[in-house]
Amino acid sequence: MRRYWLMKCEPGAYTIEALERDRRTSWEGVRNYQARNFMRDDMKVGDAVLFYASNADPSGVTGLATVVRAGYAERGQAKPIWHMVDIGFVERFAGIVSLETLKATRGLEKMMVTQKGSRLSVQPATKSEYDIVVRLGRRLERAKTVRA
DNA sequence: GCCAACGTTGGC
DNA sequence: GCCAACGTTGGC
Numbered sequence: 016m017r018r019y020w021l022m023k024c025e026p027g028a029y030t031i032e033a034l035e036r037d038r039r040t041s042w043e044g045v046r047n048y049q050a051r052n053f054m055r056d057d058m059k060v061g062d063a064v065l066f067y068a069s070n071a072d073p074s075g076v077t078g079l080a081t082v083v084r085a086g087y088a089e090r091g092q093a094k095p096i097w098h099m100v101d102i103g104f105v106e107r108f109a110g111i112v113s114l115e116t117l118k119a120t121r122g123l124e125k126m127m128v129t130q131k132g133s134r135l136s137v138q139p140a141t142k143s144e145y146d147i148v149v150r151l152g153r154r155l156e157r158a159k160t161v162r163a
Numbered sequence: 164g165c166c167a168a169c170g171t172t173g174g175c
Numbered sequence: 176g177c178c179a180a181c182g183t184t185g186g187c
Contacts, residue, residue, distance in 0.1 A: 069186085132167075134183080
């Protein structure tokens with residue numbers, strides 16, 4: 016059963032553009048146990064990922080990725096505490112589906128990222144939430160195409 | 164850059 | 176195991 020996720024990253028650290036260039040990357044450096052557990056235990060190859068730019072202008076979903084390697088331990092730990100996954104590039108939106116838009120969209124009221132004080136950097140999402148965000152992202156694409 | 168909302172640490 | 180102090184995240 017394919018699962019759906021949202022992964023946050025500050026643009027200063029990594030972006031969807033960088034992922035498009037690199038094709039894939041390892042999601043190392045997460046230092047939160049809940050997020051770690053999702054990566055170590057639940058994320059499987061083929062799962063869908065919403066790529067979210069945090070602390071950005073504006074913050075929001077900038078594209079799509081997919082899990083290409085399930086949870087494995089970061090190197091250089093005597094006892095493996097921290098784990099990561101690898102994600103691969105899927106799609107870059109023409110713009111940002113901003114947090115403001117997410118909050119204003121019906122069907123995303125319960126999405127974790129729209130909740131106040133939600134800081135978790137790896138979050139589960141539902142298929143319905145994922146589909147809605149993808150539609151919003153591709154609408155940006157169409158709008159751009161129409162203008163061109 | 165501010166600061167509220169979290170998460171983690173460590174003394175007890 | 177409580178909780179105050181501290182550190183971090185991330186919207187604004």
